[in-house]
Amino acid sequence: MIAYIKGKFVVKTPAIAIMEANGIGYEMQISLNTYSAIKDADNGLLYTYLHITENGQTFFGFADMAEKEMFLLLISVSGIGSSTARMMLSGLKPREISEAITQANTALLSTVxxxxxxTAERLILELRDKMGKKVLETVGATGSPKTVSIEDDAIQALMALGIARPIAENVVKKHILSNPELSLEEIIKQSLKNL
Structure with missing residues (x-):
């Protein structure tokens, strides 16, 4: 499978990107989030996913791995197709979708x-545990640029473990104020000890 394509953007619209790499043009379906990330770039890299159905094959492009991983999680839910997943990623950022699912925020998901x-309830039911595990797997990991702070990541990780948001916020802030040099992993470990 093709993991990513690096090359020149030949066409960029809010729904499609055509990228030329080694003389081959790849047409990819993209979300508005990806379009926003690439709209001013002449060259770049898109992570890819080839979606094969009985009716055809569709190539999807993503500006970062977080968006691709969220897309894959969404299409794993019964009744959520690739078009709906792309629509969700056009309306909400991966982090917002993750938070809405872990916090059972059907109102936010229903805005898409x-x-x-x-459908929002089904998403929450099927993905809530997976989202929690995903947060724990990425704790302390490096990779695509983060748009949230260590404090937010620590709070999300604690919430994924079943700790109420106000309690998670208080304990995380306390540790960050007492020692701003702590890593994300250390903040989470110390917060868990003090609950």
């Missing part, structure tokens, strides 16, 4: 076109 209350 094509996602009703029942």
């Amino acid at each position: 076109k094509g996602i009703g209350k029942k």
Whole structure:
């Protein structure tokens, strides 16, 4: 499978990017989030996913791995197709979707076109545990640029472990204020000890 394509952007629209690499043009379906990330670039890299169905093959491009991973999680849910997943990623950032699912925020998920209350509830039911595990797996990991602070990541990790948000916020802030040099992993470990 092709993990990513690096090359020149020949066409960029809010829904499609065509990228030339080694003389071959790759047409990829993209979200508005990806479009925002690449709209001013002449060259770049898109992580890819080839979606194969009985009706055809569709290539999807993502500006970062977080978006690709969220896309894969979304399409793993019964009733969520690739078009709906792309629509969700156009309306919300991966972090917002993750937070909405872990916090059971059906209202936010339902703001996306094509996602009703029942579908939002199914997303939460099927992905809540996976989201929690994903947060724990990425604790302390480096990779794509983070748009949130260590404090937010620590709070999300504690919430994924079943700790209420106000309690998680208080304990994390306390540790960050007492020792701003702590790593994300250390903040989480010390917070868990003090609960």
